[in-house]
Amino acid sequence: MANSENMIICRCEEVTYGQLRTTVDKHKCTARELKLRTRAGMGFCGGRTCRPTLDRVLDSFIPNFSPSEIPLKYQPPIRPVSFGRIGEIHD
Amino acid sequence: MNDVIVIGCGPAGLSGAIACVTYGLKVTIMDEFMKPGGRLLGQLHQEPTGDWWNGIKVSEQLYQQALNLGVNIRCGVSVYNLEKEDQMWKVYTSIGTFEAPFLLLATGAAEYPIPVPGWTLPGVMSIGAAQVMTNVHRVQIGKKGIIIGANILSFAILKELQLAGITVNHVVLPEKNAFSQNAGVPEEVMKSLLNAAHLAPSPLLRFGSSFMKNNWIRKMGLTFYPKKGMKVNGTPLLLRKAAVEIIGEDQVEGVRVIDIDINGNPIPGTESTYEVDFVCIAGGLYPLAELASVAGCPFQFIPELGGHVPHHSESMETPLPGLFVAGNITGIESGKIAIAQGTIAGLSIVKHARKGNNSIDNQLQQAIQNVHSVRKQAIIKFNPDIELGRSKMNELWESLYVKNETPGKMTG
Ligand SMILES: Cc1cc2nc3c(=O)[nH]c(=O)nc-3n(C[C@H](O)[C@H](O)[C@H](O)COP(=O)(O)OP(=O)(O)OC[C@H]3O[C@@H](n4cnc5c(N)ncnc54)[C@H](O)[C@@H]3O)c2cc1C
Numbered sequence: 228m229a230n231s232e233n234m235i236i237c238r239c240e241e242v243t244y245g246q247l248r249t250t251v252d253k254h255k256c257t258a259r260e261l262k263l264r265t266r267a268g269m270g271f272c273g274g275r276t277c278r279p280t281l282d283r284v285l286d287s288f289i290p291n292f293s294p295s296e297i298p299l300k301y302q303p304p305i306r307p308v309s310f311g312r313i314g315e316i317h318d
Numbered sequence: 319m320n321d322v323i324v325i326g327c328g329p330a331g332l333s334g335a336i337a338c339v340t341y342g343l344k345v346t347i348m349d350e351f352m353k354p355g356g357r358l359l360g361q362l363h364q365e366p367t368g369d370w371w372n373g374i375k376v377s378e379q380l381y382q383q384a385l386n387l388g389v390n391i392r393c394g395v396s397v398y399n400l401e402k403e404d405q406m407w408k409v410y411t412s413i414g415t416f417e418a419p420f421l422l423l424a425t426g427a428a429e430y431p432i433p434v435p436g437w438t439l440p441g442v443m444s445i446g447a448a449q450v451m452t453n454v455h456r457v458q459i460g461k462k463g464i465i466i467g468a469n470i471l472s473f474a475i476l477k478e479l480q481l482a483g484i485t486v487n488h489v490v491l492p493e494k495n496a497f498s499q500n501a502g503v504p505e506e507v508m509k510s511l512l513n514a515a516h517l518a519p520s521p522l523l524r525f526g527s528s529f530m531k532n533n534w535i536r537k538m539g540l541t542f543y544p545k546k547g548m549k550v551n552g553t554p555l556l557l558r559k560a561a562v563e564i565i566g567e568d569q570v571e572g573v574r575v576i577d578i579d580i581n582g583n584p585i586p587g588t589e590s591t592y593e594v595d596f597v598c599i600a601g602g603l604y605p606l607a608e609l610a611s612v613a614g615c616p617f618q619f620i621p622e623l624g625g626h627v628p629h630h631s632e633s634m635e636t637p638l639p640g641l642f643v644a645g646n647i648t649g650i651e652s653g654k655i656a657i658a659q660g661t662i663a664g665l666s667i668v669k670h671a672r673k674g675n676n677s678i679d680n681q682l683q684q685a686i687q688n689v690h691s692v693r694k695q696a697i698i699k700f701n702p703d704i705e706l707g708r709s710k711m712n713e714l715w716e717s718l719y720v721k722n723e724t725p726g727k728m729t730g
Contacts, residue, residue: 276431295617
């Protein structure tokens with residue numbers, strides 16, 4: 228791929244394809260570790276934009292696909308939410 | 319107190335709520351968008367009969383019906399977590415926490431992004447964003463543009479952009495790579511497009527359908543595919559060109575493309591640039607099932623359904639008691655099917671809440687049959703092998719959750 232090294236994969240944290248690739252080369256890491264090291268998918272949107280791309284990139288570096296598991300685990304909160312909201316009760 | 323909380327006010331959520339409230343259940347629908355209707359709001363297409371499918375009208379009808387029956391509808395509310403406590407589902411939202419014994423997840427679908435160098439420039443958007451801006455917000459997305467990605471959704475939305483008077487100069491493929499996968503392989507694209515011939519009324523594609531399903535003929539068709547493309551309602555579809563980079567200083571100014579062979583490999587020395595002021599990337603759809611995942615529901619990857627889907631039965635129940643699903647969260651299909659699936663889920667909830675009379679089983683069966691017949695007549699098929707995907711999930715459900723003590727089936 229031409230020009231792909233500088234291509235942004237995770238927009239919120241501005242992580243490029245090149246950064247993901249060098250991190251994998253250097254640390255031979257798992258998908259989760261790669262995410263923690265680069266912060267890809269951990270920005271404001273919670274991976275809403277880049278998650279499927281990240282899944283595909285990771286699988287192309289570290290083939291580890293299991294049909295019964297979602298590659299990168301979803302963690303609550305799945306939407307941005309203020310601290311003030313957490314814990315209130317309405318009904 | 320709610321009996322049922324429905325998350326998602328699209329066709330599936332609305333019809334599910336209508337079925338529940340009809341049997342006296344108290345229902346609240348929550349949706350994070352500011353208007354009810356979900357993805358229906360962007361839909362506008364003409365059926366072969368000549369009738370128009372106007373999503374805004376359909377959603378208005380469903381919405382009014384639900385309101386009249388007493389469904390409480392809250393728009394602009396995001397759900398960020400789900401938990402089960404003492405037989406009750408706790409629904410955590412941007413306006414506080416709510417509880418109900420039954421939940422219906424009807425959160426729909428999201429788009430697969432396909433990153434292309436330069437895709438963060440202003441003026442680049444997903445094809446779904448172009449649809450929402452054009453048909454919901456009525457904002458002109460640009461003067462001349464290009465669509466990267468040839469699939470049913472991009473054709474349907476291309477037509478909508480044309481109806482709105484927006485010029486799309488070309489449809490090209492994404493470059494073949496780990497992100498685009500089959501979307502960058504002309505042969506694969508052609509195969510999937512043959513099922514959308516009615517949306518792409520061009521000679522080759524129409525002539526195709528049955529004929530072009532033959533491997534050899536398809537290869538020939540692609541090998542001799544005209545360089546200038548085949549027109550789709552006036553916009554050339556360039557199956558043998560791929561976008562390699564989006565260029566521009568502060569906003570999109572153009573797209574660099576290269577010729578590709580029928581397997582998607584670039585042909586060196588064939589690069590050129592198209593001048594455009596907007597770019598739509600169409601990567602296809604996947605079920606948006608994040609809430610099912612945080613609730614702890616098991617998943618299965620079924621490509622025919624669009625990706626990872628929560629385990630569910632034909633009656634739209636999940637293995638988690640009180641948790642039901644309907645619509646695109648269970649697999650990518652058109653709006654009509656989402657409506658029919660919502661009814662199943664609603665009736666299923668009525669049955670579990672012991673509200674229906676003796677005819678509820680019967681009605682549930684009819685609703686299931688109805689989905690089958692709506693599917694048979696569906697004009698928009700996002701995946702030609704949808705039936706196979708559905709039966710994979712049904713078999714999985716039978717094998718995991720239906721206790722069926724046939725001696726021959728026991729394993730030791
Ligand atoms: C971009 C795009 C374009 C499409 N175009 C077409 C088309 O032209 N023709 C066609 O037949 N089909 C189209 N579809 C397929 C479409 O998904 C179905 O037609 C149908 O709308 C699915 O209905 P649904 O009720 O399952 O989901 P949707 O109609 O998508 O409704 C789901 C609702 O859930 C809400 N939601 C999701 N998560 C949360 C949350 N955490 N908290 C609160 N609310 C939430 C969303 O805001 C949304 O309103 C399109 C889908 C997409 C994504």
